[in-house]
Amino acid sequence: MARFPSPTSYLHYPPKNPNGNLNSVSKTQKCLSLLKLCSSMKQLHQIHAHIQTLGIHQDRFLMSEILRFCALSPSGSLDYAHFLLNRDPNPSTFSWNMLIRGFACKDCPTKAVAIFMEMRNWGTKPNKLTFPFLLKACAQLVDFQGGRQIQVEIVKNGIDSDVYIQNTLIHFYGSCREISDARQVFERMSVRTVVSWNAMISACVENLRLDESVAVFTRMIGCGFEPDETTMVVLLSACTELGNLSLGRWVHCYVIEKGLVINIQLGTALVDMHAKCGAIDYARKVFERVPKRNVWTWSAMILGLAQHGLAKEALDLFLQMRNCSIKPNYVTFLGVLSACSHAGLVDDGFHFFREMVHEHGIEPMMPHYGAMVDILGRRGCLEEAYKFITSMPIEPDAIVWRTLLSACGIHDVSDSCGVGEKVRERLLELEPKRSGNFVMVANMYAEAGLWEEAANVRRVMRDGGLKKMAGESCVEVGGLIHRFLCGDDSRIDCESIYCLLDGLNLHIKIVDCVDANFLAV
Numbered sequence: 334m335a336r337f338p339s340p341t342s343y344l345h346y347p348p349k350n351p352n353g354n355l356n357s358v359s360k361t362q363k364c365l366s367l368l369k370l371c372s373s374m375k376q377l378h379q380i381h382a383h384i385q386t387l388g389i390h391q392d393r394f395l396m397s398e399i400l401r402f403c404a405l406s407p408s409g410s411l412d413y414a415h416f417l418l419n420r421d422p423n424p425s426t427f428s429w430n431m432l433i434r435g436f437a438c439k440d441c442p443t444k445a446v447a448i449f450m451e452m453r454n455w456g457t458k459p460n461k462l463t464f465p466f467l468l469k470a471c472a473q474l475v476d477f478q479g480g481r482q483i484q485v486e487i488v489k490n491g492i493d494s495d496v497y498i499q500n501t502l503i504h505f506y507g508s509c510r511e512i513s514d515a516r517q518v519f520e521r522m523s524v525r526t527v528v529s530w531n532a533m534i535s536a537c538v539e540n541l542r543l544d545e546s547v548a549v550f551t552r553m554i555g556c557g558f559e560p561d562e563t564t565m566v567v568l569l570s571a572c573t574e575l576g577n578l579s580l581g582r583w584v585h586c587y588v589i590e591k592g593l594v595i596n597i598q599l600g601t602a603l604v605d606m607h608a609k610c611g612a613i614d615y616a617r618k619v620f621e622r623v624p625k626r627n628v629w630t631w632s633a634m635i636l637g638l639a640q641h642g643l644a645k646e647a648l649d650l651f652l653q654m655r656n657c658s659i660k661p662n663y664v665t666f667l668g669v670l671s672a673c674s675h676a677g678l679v680d681d682g683f684h685f686f687r688e689m690v691h692e693h694g695i696e697p698m699m700p701h702y703g704a705m706v707d708i709l710g711r712r713g714c715l716e717e718a719y720k721f722i723t724s725m726p727i728e729p730d731a732i733v734w735r736t737l738l739s740a741c742g743i744h745d746v747s748d749s750c751g752v753g754e755k756v757r758e759r760l761l762e763l764e765p766k767r768s769g770n771f772v773m774v775a776n777m778y779a780e781a782g783l784w785e786e787a788a789n790v791r792r793v794m795r796d797g798g799l800k801k802m803a804g805e806s807c808v809e810v811g812g813l814i815h816r817f818l819c820g821d822d823s824r825i826d827c828e829s830i831y832c833l834l835d836g837l838n839l840h841i842k843i844v845d846c847v848d849a850n851f852l853a854v
Contacts, residue, residue: 360387361395368398373408393425400428404435411435415448426460434466442470446479461492465501472508480505496524500532507536527561535567538574546571547580559591562599569602578610585619595623601630608637628654628662636668644676663695670704674711682708703733710740715752734760735770742777753777768794 364387367380381399384390396417403414414432418424429452436445449467452459464487471480484502487493499522506515515536522529530553537546550568553560560568565588572581585603588595595603600623607616620626620634631654638647651669654661661669666689673682686705689695702725709718718737722729734756741753757774764770771794778787806817 360389361392364389364395365398368402371402374403374410374413377402377409377413396421397425397428397431401431404431405438409435411439411441411444424455424457426457426463429455429457430460430462430466433463433470437466437470437473440473442473445470446474446476459486459490461490461495461498464492464498468498468501468505472505475509477509477511480509494523496522496526496529500526500528503529503532503536507532507539510540512536512540512542525556525558527558527564530558531561531563531567534564534571538567538571541574543571543575560587562593562596565593566598566602569599569606573602573606573609576610578607578612581606581610597623597625597627597630600625601627601633604630604637605633608633608640611641613637613641613643626659628659628665631659632662632664632668635665636671639668639671639675642675644672644678647672648676648681661689661693661695663689663698663701666693666695667700667704670701670708674704674708677708677712679708679712679714699727699730699733702727702729703736706733706736707740710737713740713743715741719752719755731760731763731767731770734763735773738773738777742773742780766797 364380364384368377371377371380377399384392384395384399389395400414400417403409403417404411411432414435418428418432421428429448432448433445433452436442436448445466449459449463452463464483467483468480471477471483484493487498492498499518502518503515506512506518515533519525519529519533530549534546534549534553537543537549546568550560550564553564565584568584569581572578572584584606588599588603593599600619604616604620604623607613607619616634616637620630623630631650635647635650635654638644638650647668651661651665651672654665666685669685670682673679673685682705686697686701689701690697702722706718706722709715709721715737718740722733722737725733738753738756738760741756757777760770761774771790775787775790775794778784778790
């Protein structure tokens with residue numbers, strides 16, 4: 334690695350002018366060269382101090398490059414960039430844009446919007462590079478009204494037809510769950526790029542308009558656009574949500590056929606899709622063949638194994654990941670805790686939970702607490718699970734309580750410690766309008782032989798106008814997802830389906846009869 338030059342190392346180069354001093358252009362060029370080698374704020378401070386000493390701090394381009402490093406470099410300082418901006422008597426639009434972009438890209442959206450307000454107060458006119466990062470900040474904040482106001486500013490400045498701004502508007506509306514507005518911007522675009530199509534597909538996926546996302550992708554190909562790696566990542570996430578393995582495999586084949594680069598994001602999406610769509614063995618093959626992996630790739634595979642009940646394999650892969658010096662994240666530990674739950678490893682679960690907090694500094698989220706409750710509940714440690722929930726530093730949600738209630742239905746037959754009753758009361762308080770909770774409680778009372786209590790729960794449901802949700806199942810045939818609801822006879826092919834089921838039922842009875850006669854002989 335090249336040694337960073339000392340601030341005085343260039344004083345003897347280039348050659349001095351006839352008066353014995355470096356000319357201003359040479360000083361500026363040397364400082365710009367130093368800025369290109371700069372890798373820390375300590376070095377930046379040294380360069381800035383020397384610029385002051387050389388008396389070239391009035392050079393606007395040189396100072397804008399210093400501000401660019403502070404605002405956009407991973408080792409920069411946004412506070413110092415803001416300090417430099419405030420010292421400039423006449424900051425340019427470029428400088429304001431750098432600062433807005435820096436705060437928006439470093440997850441400080443509120444500060445990005447505040448900088449824009451400062452910019453307006455200074456009377457500096459924004460340009461087409463100002464608004465995309467402002468819209469990104471509003472998308473992070475899910476600030477619909479703020480984004481609307483920015484769109485008004487865009488129209489006032491006459492740059493509403495800029496494709497980059499329009500792409501960001503689609504992303505903003507998608508993040509705010511305003512899919513109709515996103516579609517309106519998309520349809521009005523006179524010029525579209527691959528990024529435009531990706532933004533629209535992504536907006537559909539984020540709003541769970543999964544079928545629409547596939548339709549937009551089909552339309553994209555029909556319009557002659559070549560999808561890129563980002564398109565495939567977004568489409569794979571739709572396949573994952575739909576549970577459509579056939580479509581996911583078609584996407585994988587398309588990636589191979591078009592020779593797209595399987596980068597880390599695409600490789601991770603392929604592993605995640607196959608794992609969550611049930612093809613865990615294929616997910617493992619994809620995982621082993623992806624050229625590059627990061628913590629998300631490892632986490633997708635670990636979580637996939639855990640969710641398929643392959644606890645030992647998940648924990649072994651976690652150990653392998655640590656041997657590769659990959660630092661785990663919150664998703665990794667969610668997979669590890671899920672594996673411990675399936676394997677009944679209570680002590681190991683607590684060990685990994687503590688490791689996540691104390692060794693890696695990862696703040697547990699609700700799914701982690703839910704996984705711990707599941708670990709305790711599966712082992713029948715109901716009282717310990719209840720104490721764990723009540724000692725949580727954050728307010729437990731209904732899913733956590735429902736997890737424990739489900740465990741109570743399996744283990745807490747006598748309800749000697751009263752945990753089941755406490756959980757029932759708390760869950761019904763949190764979700765008084767969710768019919769599934771009442772059904773679960775009524776069934777638990779019925780299984781325990783408490784018929785009067787079960788009848789009371791059903792009476793509350795009836796008086797409150799709550800109805801039991803119909804049972805639902807899905808099956809994939811020929812790449813299409815067919816949805817069936819209990820008691821729904823509206824399908825055109827309903828009679829043929831029932832005939833097939835009757836035939837299968839008869840076949841099962843014949844097989845059982847033959848097996849019984851064989852055993853009797």
